[in-house]
Amino acid sequence: MSNNTPPKTRSVIPIGPFHPLQEEPELFRLHVEGETVVDVDVEIGWNHRGIEKLAEDRTWDQVTFLIERICGICSTSHPIAYVQAVEDCCGGVDVPERALYIRTVIAELERLHSHLLWTGLAGHFLGYNTIFMWGWKYREPVLDICEELTGNRNHYAMIKPGGVRRDLDPSLFPSVHKRLDELKKQVELLIGAVTDDPVLHARLKGIGVLTKEDAIDYCALGPVSRASGVPADVRRNHPYAAYDRVDWDVITAEKGDVYDKTIVRLLECLESIKIIHQCLDNMPEGEIDAKIEEVPPGEGIGHGEAPRGETIHYVRSDGTNSPIRHKVRAPTYMNLPTCKATVIGESITDATIILAAIDPCYCCTERTAAIDAGSKKTIMTGKDLIRLSQEKTLRLRKELGL
Amino acid sequence: MGVTVKALMKSPWVFHVSAGGCNGCDIEVLDCLTPRFDIERFGAVLVGSVRHADALLVTGAMNRKSAYRLKELYRQAAKPCLVIAIGACACGQGIFRGSYAMVQPLDELLPPGVVTAYIPGCPPKPEAMIAGLG
Ligand code: SF4
Numbered sequence: 090m091s092n093n094t095p096p097k098t099r100s101v102i103p104i105g106p107f108h109p110l111q112e113e114p115e116l117f118r119l120h121v122e123g124e125t126v127v128d129v130d131v132e133i134g135w136n137h138r139g140i141e142k143l144a145e146d147r148t149w150d151q152v153t154f155l156i157e158r159i160c161g162i163c164s165t166s167h168p169i170a171y172v173q174a175v176e177d178c179c180g181g182v183d184v185p186e187r188a189l190y191i192r193t194v195i196a197e198l199e200r201l202h203s204h205l206l207w208t209g210l211a212g213h214f215l216g217y218n219t220i221f222m223w224g225w226k227y228r229e230p231v232l233d234i235c236e237e238l239t240g241n242r243n244h245y246a247m248i249k250p251g252g253v254r255r256d257l258d259p260s261l262f263p264s265v266h267k268r269l270d271e272l273k274k275q276v277e278l279l280i281g282a283v284t285d286d287p288v289l290h291a292r293l294k295g296i297g298v299l300t301k302e303d304a305i306d307y308c309a310l311g312p313v314s315r316a317s318g319v320p321a322d323v324r325r326n327h328p329y330a331a332y333d334r335v336d337w338d339v340i341t342a343e344k345g346d347v348y349d350k351t352i353v354r355l356l357e358c359l360e361s362i363k364i365i366h367q368c369l370d371n372m373p374e375g376e377i378d379a380k381i382e383e384v385p386p387g388e389g390i391g392h393g394e395a396p397r398g399e400t401i402h403y404v405r406s407d408g409t410n411s412p413i414r415h416k417v418r419a420p421t422y423m424n425l426p427t428c429k430a431t432v433i434g435e436s437i438t439d440a441t442i443i444l445a446a447i448d449p450c451y452c453c454t455e456r457t458a459a460i461d462a463g464s465k466k467t468i469m470t471g472k473d474l475i476r477l478s479q480e481k482t483l484r485l486r487k488e489l490g491l
Numbered sequence: 492m493g494v495t496v497k498a499l500m501k502s503p504w505v506f507h508v509s510a511g512g513c514n515g516c517d518i519e520v521l522d523c524l525t526p527r528f529d530i531e532r533f534g535a536v537l538v539g540s541v542r543h544a545d546a547l548l549v550t551g552a553m554n555r556k557s558a559y560r561l562k563e564l565y566r567q568a569a570k571p572c573l574v575i576a577i578g579a580c581a582c583g584q585g586i587f588r589g590s591y592a593m594v595q596p597l598d599e600l601l602p603p604g605v606v607t608a609y610i611p612g613c614p615p616k617p618e619a620m621i622a623g624l625g
Binding site for chain 2: 136137138139140142143146154155158159160161162164206209221222225226229242243244
């Protein structure tokens with residue numbers, strides 16, 4: 090930030106801090122001059138629950154339940170990464186094939202509902218509440234499937250060190266296949282709605298661009314990096330669970346703008362559906378648990394591809410029945426700084442959707458306020474920002490004669 | 492409080508506060524708005540400012556940073572204002588009990604008696620929330 094501008098013209102718009110879609114709610118401070126964003130600060134730590142410390146006084150099995158509650162959406166990716174760390178710590182456990190397939194099914198169902206959720210929220214930020222309602226409506230069958238297979242809509246408690254906790258009932262598979270086929274049509278409809286709409290093209294293309302170099306420099310992960318042409322996906326690069334036994338593609342796009350991020354996420358939904366179909370069809374019979382007796386002293390690392398990118402868990406054991414150190418690195422931690430590259434220089438009407446493009450934030454809807462840096466007077470609320478964004482869509486729609 | 496509660500619950504305008512939970516509950520709260528559950532059928536609307544709210548829907552286990560903020564929000568709310576604890580976390584800190592980052596359970600943090608309903612579950616199903624609101 091340069092210092093020669095008079096402070097009157099620069100305003101600070103805080104967005105946040107509560108941001109329930111991530112394990113770390115964060116506070117964005119947008120520094121704006123006129124309509125243009127000139128700088129962005131991120132403050133995290135608002136949702137700190139001391140999970141790593143809590144994990145140290147739980148047993149290895151109990152930690153899975155705690156880790157699940159890092160995030161209500163990634164509630165399978167974190168346990169998968171954690172149990173892999175424990176298995177690594179035990180010197181490589183032979184996890185039964187069936188358990189690996191079950192892990193894959195649950196992880197992909199989670200990706201599916203997470204991406205649909207994001208699409209809905211992105212639609213809301215742009216003033217397309219139809220997409221919001223559609224996305225969330227289509228998400229419900231996925232949650233129903235989760236509930237039937239695992240017993241809960243979120244927090245499935247399926248993963249445990251050495252395998253999975255519960256078996257899947259094969260008599261449910263035909264109805265799951267059927268509902269996924271329907272969902273496929275609906276996702277295709279959503280993709281059509283996004284790709285055919287000239288207003289969305291005008292709104293999303295070329296804004297919030299994260300170039301390939303920036304994506305690599307900032308170590309962006311998951312859909313954010315894949316939309317910039319970096320095919321980073323641990324499911325492919327370091328396969329775990331049953332990802333090397335099924336046929337699927339890593340979706341990438343080239344431009345790294347918000348449009349590409351949307352399309353990457355939507356196309357990944359189709360890949361997830363494909364993976365679930367294959368896993369259910371090819372699921373081997375047999376045990377579901379390797380029955381780990383004890384965890385020897387040592388350390389282990391596990392990773393998993395959460396809907397938002399790679400998550401890494403590290404555990405250290407001293408031979409007792411709880412970890413003495415547990416470290417979690419969630420994907421958003423790496424994706425957040427990319428805002429520096431994407432949001433600066435854009436107008437504030439686009440800021441909400443650009444920040445949302447790394448991952449959504451609906452709570453900021455209620456909690457944004459613009460403060461004039463000189464007078465500290467609130468001049469704009471979160472609702473106004475969303476309204477600005479929605480008005481821009483309307484204006485564009487008029488200009489395009491729609 | 493009986494009559495007041497009854498009057499307020501006719502078509503409550505709710506404000507949603509997330510205070511240090513895992514967001515499983517928050518998503519289910521939002522889910523209540525979408526076509527499958529659609530609480531607007533019952534006249535309940537999620538509002539953007541706490542000053543318009545008849546009820547606060549609180550999720551999460553009250554950590555150090557958010558507890559202060561929650562108190563502040565309750566102070567700003569127009570009284571009488573119902574407080575509804577959603578999820579195991581808000582009801583009694585749930586799985587995060589004992590963490591160094593957590594201060595007090597919700598009902599000890601606010602003046603006694605203001606928490607009107609507890610909706611347990613981790614996360615509670617939207618049906619449970621609707622039943623709790625009604
Ligand atoms: S009650 Fe459960 S789902 Fe709700 S915020 Fe707490 S841990 Fe998350």
